[in-house]
Amino acid sequence: MRDVAIVSFAQAKNVRRELDANEVEMVMPVVSEAVEQSGIPRREIGFTCSGSCDYLAGQPFSFVSALDAVGAWPPISESHVEMDGAWALYEAWVKIQIGDIDSALIYAFGKASMGDLPDVLTLQLDPYYVAPLGPDSVSMAALQARAYLEATGRSERDLAAVAARSRKDAKTNPAAQVTGDFDPERLLGEPYLVSPLRKHDCPPISDGAAAIVLASGDLARKVCKRPAWIRGIDHRIEAHGLGNRDLAKSLSTAEAGRRAGLGTGAVDIAELHAPFTHQELILRDALGLGNEVRVNPSGGPLAGNPMMVAGLARFGEAARVLMDGQASRAVAHATSGPCLQQNMVAVLEGE
Amino acid sequence: MGEHCAIVGVGQTKHDTLRVDVSMPGLIREAVTKAFDDAGVSWGDIDAVVLGKAPDMFEGTMMPELFLADALGAVGKPMLRVHTAGSVGGSTAIVAASLIQAGIHKRVLTVAYEKQSESNAMWALTVRIPFQQAIVAGAGGYFAPLIRAYMARTNAPDDTGIRVALKDRLNALKNPTSHLTFPDVSYEMVRDSPMLWDPIRYLETCPSSDGACAMVLAAEDAAKTSPNPPAWVHATAMRSEPTMFPGRDQVNPQAGRDCAAALYKTAGIKNPRKELDCAEIYVPFSWFEPMWMENLGFAPAGEGWKMTQEGATALDGDLPVNASGGVLSSNPIGASGMIRFAESALQVRGLAGEHQVPGAKKALGHAYGGGSQFFAMWVVGSEQP
């Protein structure tokens, strides 16, 4: 495998509703910043790949106009996944592995505020048996949370602690949407949203965009003082039906982590794409991350969760910690689908 | 170019207006099962799945790869979902090939589909965004002015489009998967069919189809043990350009020209018309054949129509184009590009049946999408590169 590293990362501030800018206007400054930061001239970047979703935008082919934002002239080698941008990063990483190109630009955008997100997400479900029943994303997460608490003996207090820690850590993240000091005991006094989940157990609805530049070997070393090397990366999907898998565990995360080489050494930090508090605990279990591992120093998805962006942002946040020299080995994780159906894990290392 | 990649299995559904006899998973499995039979593999042999389709709104299901994971046998495996507008079937195959070329997997299943009957595609295409201009009368209304511009630029004979449609519709009669077939099709029948978006006639237009296409791609070792002859990937290329900018040549887009140039360079092709034996090209409206002949470098600028008029693109011509009947005969949008790629592979494998181009050794598969702005292409050959 070729050595490939994240050499730059930029993101828009996560906000509940971006009224001023449309998707192109949201993406353009982020892409410009990531490209500039990378030190690689835009026209020398070998491949561009993006992630977004038509149903968030409420119109077909919504990714097409975003091409305006990246300076696709002269024509560029380009592709798009209807998934979180983390999978666009994976596609770009694969392309670099083939050996014909040395760099790639990845971007993602999501403006969930334009529609009613829980209702939109219902359309992700089996259209014959499940979607017509209308279960929303929070209720399904609550089913999973109940299964997890019952299976492990963990408590709602453990969930509240995740929320409090995330939002405290988010105070130092300028892109975060929900930040502040919360007392877990007081959080437990709040009413249930969908039992056993309270509002603090759920991610905010966010508008956002993010971009990353990847570079291989010598180019990465040339343009970046401390590139964040992708030492291993893998992703796996599970059965769709919630009754067809053990919701208290994430087997696909465990398998992806194993294949990404997670077991070969200790990690300092992990950026986990866990939109709900209990999912962070499920992912920690699946990846075998002990208490010594700092999880989501950025605040994670509980502090800002732009759909199609939040997974890619985990890669960016994990890389940033390595590029800043504050850690030497990190885990980046992204998820897609209801109740952690699909998961990607990468092991990143500093120089 | 990395590791060698081969196409060892190809499967297509019977394409039709309404496949109400199958669900989305059923449609996909119809194509996959055929591809598996061709490749002599089963679900357990597959390392990863790459799914492509055009807008989710065509079926009313958001990110359908999630609920299709079970039907696609992807559980426990990596799964990717590609969407690059009309070129998606082609780009999906290219992403799948890259997983082999990068040495990551041995066998990859790639599938593209569209089941437009599940929702209302016309509605999905014309979602009315309040502050945007109304899209006038669908894709035909968008592309017809470009065809008129081509006619004005080249002084091509008015009946060039009729001749393309006649040829493709005759070819479709030789292809059992074809959606639209007119057994008694004639020049007069095409000429006298109603104008829809002048200068585009009804029989010069593609249908909306339900359908799926699947391919099994394999690394060198796996390809060499497969029961039927493989098609080897000689080159792949993708290029994109923005929808609108001053001076954009929408008739002969730079992205298409650049994509073809990059493709031929990798494949070591200097004279595409001579060195390629046939081509499967995305022609949703008949006139796009001569337009793409120029864009792809088969004919000099302004002279693509001569190939049609001279019969060069007919099944017995020197460069048969769309021997399968093309997009004019079957158009499950998300799969249409992959069908072009798959048909090019069938040709060099010698497995195209009645529409086989005799002795085809090297073929082009082509897809485009958006406002003639996304391009995906590959060259496949019977010989290992």
Added chain:
Amino acid sequence: MSESLKPVTAIKAPVHLEFSYTAGRASTRFLRGMAQGKILGQRCPECGKVYVPPRGSCTICAVPTDVEVEVTGKGTVTTFCIVRIPSDSLSIDPPFTCAHILLDGADLPFFALIQECPFDEVRMGMRVEAVWVPKEELGPTFESIKYFRPIDEPDASFESYKEHL
């Protein structure tokens, strides 16, 4: 399956979603112009080309376009098609003509309806002008321009617009 039972070939699952679309900064300025009966474009600070309607950026130079330019409602038909089937998105009976119109002072054509002229007399190079809705009906929408109609000017030469096809 018993012979008396027919297969279930379809279920109905109606989907109702509401979206509040964001026009964006560039479109907002253009639409405010529409409400005043003005056609506002934006000029790229690098290549100098004028985008109408503006997209907020020059897709060639990949820079924001922030210089506002007003263009007249007069322009040239670069190409067109005659629509002979009914359209869901337009309340007009076929046949009718849609054209790419290059407005004077703009550098890329946009799509519009041609009226007040037999549908089969529209031609490439024809000079046309915008017809606005009455002043009291002007609003922040494309529909402030009803359509374009021919004007009494000689046709533009093919050379003058062939770069815009």
